[in-house]
Amino acid sequence: MNTATTMLTPSIDLTISPRLAKNVRRNIKERIIEFILMLAALSAVATTLSIVGVLLYESLSFFKTVSVVDFFTDTQWTPLFEDAHYGIMPLVSGTLTTSAVALALAIPVGTIAAIYLSEFASHKTREIVKPILELLVGVPTIVFGYFALLFLTPILQKIFPDLPGFNMLSAGLVMGIMIVPYIASVAEDAMRAVPMSMREGSYAMGATRFQTAVRVVTPAAISGIVAAYILGISRAVGETMVVAVAAGLEPKLSFNPTESAATITSYIVQVTQGDLPHGSIGYQSIFAAGLVLMAMTLCFNVIGHLIRKKYREHY
Amino acid sequence: MTTDALSESPKQASVLKNLDAVRAMIKRHKLNDYIFSAIGLLALMLALLTLITLFTDLVIDGHERFNLDFLSNFPSRRAVNAGILSAWVGSALIMLITFITAVPMGVAAGLYLEEYAPKNWFSDLIEINVTNLAGVPSIIYGLLALSLFVYIFGLGSSILTAGLTLGLLILPIVIVSTRESIRAIPAAIREAAYAVGATKWQVVYDHVLKYSYGGILTGVIIGMARALGETAPLVTIGAATYIAYLPTSPISSTPPFLNFEWLSSDFTAMPIQMFNWLSRPDHAFHINAAATGALIIVVTLLMNGTAIYLRYKIRKNIKW
Numbered sequence: 001m002n003t004a005t006t007m008l009t010p011s012i013d014l015t016i017s018p019r020l021a022k023n024v025r026r027n028i029k030e031r032i033i034e035f036i037l038m039l040a041a042l043s044a045v046a047t048t049l050s051i052v053g054v055l056l057y058e059s060l061s062f063f064k065t066v067s068v069v070d071f072f073t074d075t076q077w078t079p080l081f082e083d084a085h086y087g088i089m090p091l092v093s094g095t096l097t098t099s100a101v102a103l104a105l106a107i108p109v110g111t112i113a114a115i116y117l118s119e120f121a122s123h124k125t126r127e128i129v130k131p132i133l134e135l136l137v138g139v140p141t142i143v144f145g146y147f148a149l150l151f152l153t154p155i156l157q158k159i160f161p162d163l164p165g166f167n168m169l170s171a172g173l174v175m176g177i178m179i180v181p182y183i184a185s186v187a188e189d190a191m192r193a194v195p196m197s198m199r200e201g202s203y204a205m206g207a208t209r210f211q212t213a214v215r216v217v218t219p220a221a222i223s224g225i226v227a228a229y230i231l232g233i234s235r236a237v238g239e240t241m242v243v244a245v246a247a248g249l250e251p252k253l254s255f256n257p258t259e260s261a262a263t264i265t266s267y268i269v270q271v272t273q274g275d276l277p278h279g280s281i282g283y284q285s286i287f288a289a290g291l292v293l294m295a296m297t298l299c300f301n302v303i304g305h306l307i308r309k310k311y312r313e314h315y
Numbered sequence: 316m317t318t319d320a321l322s323e324s325p326k327q328a329s330v331l332k333n334l335d336a337v338r339a340m341i342k343r344h345k346l347n348d349y350i351f352s353a354i355g356l357l358a359l360m361l362a363l364l365t366l367i368t369l370f371t372d373l374v375i376d377g378h379e380r381f382n383l384d385f386l387s388n389f390p391s392r393r394a395v396n397a398g399i400l401s402a403w404v405g406s407a408l409i410m411l412i413t414f415i416t417a418v419p420m421g422v423a424a425g426l427y428l429e430e431y432a433p434k435n436w437f438s439d440l441i442e443i444n445v446t447n448l449a450g451v452p453s454i455i456y457g458l459l460a461l462s463l464f465v466y467i468f469g470l471g472s473s474i475l476t477a478g479l480t481l482g483l484l485i486l487p488i489v490i491v492s493t494r495e496s497i498r499a500i501p502a503a504i505r506e507a508a509y510a511v512g513a514t515k516w517q518v519v520y521d522h523v524l525k526y527s528y529g530g531i532l533t534g535v536i537i538g539m540a541r542a543l544g545e546t547a548p549l550v551t552i553g554a555a556t557y558i559a560y561l562p563t564s565p566i567s568s569t570p571p572f573l574n575f576e577w578l579s580s581d582f583t584a585m586p587i588q589m590f591n592w593l594s595r596p597d598h599a600f601h602i603n604a605a606a607t608g609a610l611i612i613v614v615t616l617l618m619n620g621t622a623i624y625l626r627y628k629i630r631k632n633i634k635w
Contacts, residue, residue: 026514029516030514030515030516033516034427034431034515034516036423037423037424037426037427037431038427038431038432040419040420040421040423040424040427041423041424041427041428041432041441042441043420043424043486044424044441044444044445044448044486044487044490045440045441045444047444047448047459047483047486048444048447048448050459050463051451051455051456051458051459054458054459054462054463055455055458055459057462058462109358109361110358112351112354112355112358113355113358113359113362115351115355116351116352116354116355116356116358116359117355117359120351120352120355121355129359129363131620131623131627132362132363132366133359133362134619134623135366135616135619135620135623136362136365136366138537138540138541138544138615138616138618138619139366139369139544139612139615139616140543140544140545140546140586140611140612140615141544141546141547142544142546142586142589142590142593142608142611143369143373143544143589143608143611143612144369145590145593146373146589146593146604146605146608147368147369147372149593150372150376150601150605151368151369151372177361177362177365180358180361180362181362184362208344208345208347208348209348209351210344210347210348210351211344211347213351231450234450237452238451238452238453238454238455239452240452240453240454240546240547241546241547241586241590244547244590245590245593245594265452265454265547268454268457268458268547268551269454269547269550269551272457272461272550272551272552272553273550273556278466286458286551287458287462290454290455290458293452293454293455294451294452294455297450297451297452297455298447301447301450305446
C-alpha cells in the first residue's frame with residue numbers, strides 16, 4: 001500500500017522519478033476507488049438509519065396529538081372519521097390473525113417439504129423441485145391477492161356458506177402458501193448442514209429414514225428450523241397486497257379468521273391510495289402504524305438471527 | 316440334550332415370537348417411511364399445483380383481453396376498451412431507473428464488503444444492516460420514500476421516486492448475490508494477479524468482477540423481477556391510478572436527443588393497474604386484472620427462470 005512513502009525516504013535526490021510519480025498516482029486512484037466502494041456499502045447503513053429516522057420523526061408528531069396509552073389501549077382505529085379513535089390494537093389483531101392462519105399452513109407443510117427434500121428426495125427430484133419453489137417465491141404478491149380474492153374465497157364460500165367475500169381466512173391461507181417455499185428452503189439448508197456421519201450412525205443402529213429424519217436430523221437442525229419459522233412470521237406480518245386485496249379494509253378487533261379485518265399493512269395501503277394532505281393526522285398515522293410494523297418484524301428478524309447464530313452447532 | 320431342549324423350548328418360542336414382533340415392527344417402520352414419502356411429495360406438490368392453478372386461473376379469467384389493443388390502449392371507464400399502455404410504459408421506465416441505481420450501488424457495495432472491508436466492528440455493522448434490510452417489509456420502503464423522496468427531497472410522486480424506491484428495495488438482493496458469487500472465486504486467481512504486479516483495483520475489476528459476472532447477473536435479474544412485481548411501496552408513494560397519457564419520451568429526434576422531463580412525470584405501473592382494477596366491484600374489470608396478472612406473471616417467471624437457468628449453467632461450467 002505505502003510503496004510511495006517507503007520508497008521516498010531512502011531516495012537521496014528529491015526529484016521524483018516518473019515511475020515513482022506513476023506509483024503515487026496509482027495509489028491515489030486506488031484510495032479513491034476504495035472510498036467510493038465504501039460509500040456504496042454505507043448506503044445500506046444510511047437506508048436503515050433513514051427508515052428508523054423517518055418513522056420516528058413522523059410518529060413523533062403523531063404522538064403529539066395522540067397519547068401513547070390511547071394508542072395501545074383504545075380498541076377502535078378510526079383516524080379518518082369525525083369521531084377519531086387511535087387504537088392500534090384492531091390493526092395488530094388483524095395482522096396477527098392473518099399471520100397465524102398463514103403459519104398454521106406454512107409451518108407443517110414447509111417442515112414436511114424440508115424434511116422430504118433433505119432426507120428423502122433423490123438428487124434428481126431436488127434439482128427439479130428447488131427451482132420450482134424459487135419460481136413460486138418470485139410470483140408477485142398482487143397476483144396472489146387476485147388468487148385469494150377471486151379463486152380461493154369462492155371455493156371456501158362453498159365449504160363455509162357464511163364466509164364474507166373479504167375474509168382473513170382466505171388471505172391467510174394464500175399467504176401461507178407464499179411462505180412455504182421460504183420456510184422449506186431455510187429449514188432444508190439447516191438440515192443439510194447436519195453431517196452425514198450422524199445419519200450413518202443412526203442407520204447403523206437400524207433406524208429407518210423416517211426415524212433418522214425425525215429423531216436425529218431434525219433435533220440437530222432445530223435452531224435453523226426455528227429460525228426459518230421466525231423469519232416466516234416476519235414475512236407474514238409484513239405482507240401487504242394479499243391482505244389489502246382479500247381481507248377487507250375495516251379495522252376490527254377480532255381474532256376470528258372468518259371475518260374481514262384490516263391489518264397494519266392494508267391500512268397503510270388504504271390510506272395512501274386516497275389523496276392525503278401532507279402533515280395531516282391521517283398522514284402521520286400511517287407512520288405510527290409503520291413504526292409498530294417495523295418493530296414487530298425487527299423483533300422477529302433479530303430473534304431469528306440470534307437463534308440461528310447462537311445455537312448453530314459447529315460440527 | 317433332551318432335557319436341555321425341553322427346558323429351552325419355551326425360551327425358543329419366545330425368541331420366535333420376538334422375531335415375529337421385530338419383523339412386524341420393521342414392516343411398520345417401512346410403511347411409515349412410505350407414508351411420509353407420500354406426504355412429503357404431497358407437500359411439495361402443493362407448491363407446484365398452486366403455481367399451475369394460479370397461472371391457469373389467470374389465463375382462463377383474462378383470456379378475453381389477450382390482444383394487442385390491451386397493450387396499446389390507455390385505461391378507460393369501460394372495461395372492454397381499457398388497456399395497460401401507460402402501465403407497462405411506466406413499469407419499463409421505473410425499471411430503467413431501478414436498474415441504473417441499484418446495480419452499480421449494489422455491486423460496488425458487494426465488492427467492498429467482500430474484497431476491501433477490514434474485519435472490524437464497522438464491517439460487521441454494514442453486514443448486519445444488509446441482512447436486516449433484506450427482511451424489512453416492502454411497504455416500509457414505501458413509507459421511507461413517501462417522507463424522504465416525495466416530501467423532503469421534493470421529488471413528488473414521480474417516476475424518479477418510484478425507480479429510486481424500488482432501487483433501494485432490491486439493493487440487498489444485488490449486494491448478497493454479488494458477495495456470494497465473488498466468494499466462489501478461489502484465492503489463487505487473486506494471488507496470480509497480484510504476483511504479476513496488479514493493484515487491488517486491477518485484481519478486482521479485471522479478474523474478480525469478470526469471473527463473478529454471471530452470478531451477479533443472476534442476482535440482478537431476480538432483483539429486477541421482484542421490482543417489477545412490487546405493488547405496496549408504489550401505492551404508498553402515491554402511484555396514480557388513472558393515467559391517460561404517456562410521459563415525454565426519453566429520446567427525442569432533436570438535439571440533445573435525451574430529455575429528462577419523464578423523470579418527474581406521474582406514474583403508474585402494471586401491478587398498480589392490476590390492483591386498481593381488482594379493487595373495483597365491477598366484474599368486467601376483474602377480467603382486465605386477470606389479463607394484467609397473467610402478463611406480469613409471464614414476465615416475472617421468464618426473468619426468474621432465466622436467472623435460475625443461468626445459475627445452473629454457471630455452476631456446471633465452472634471448473635477452477
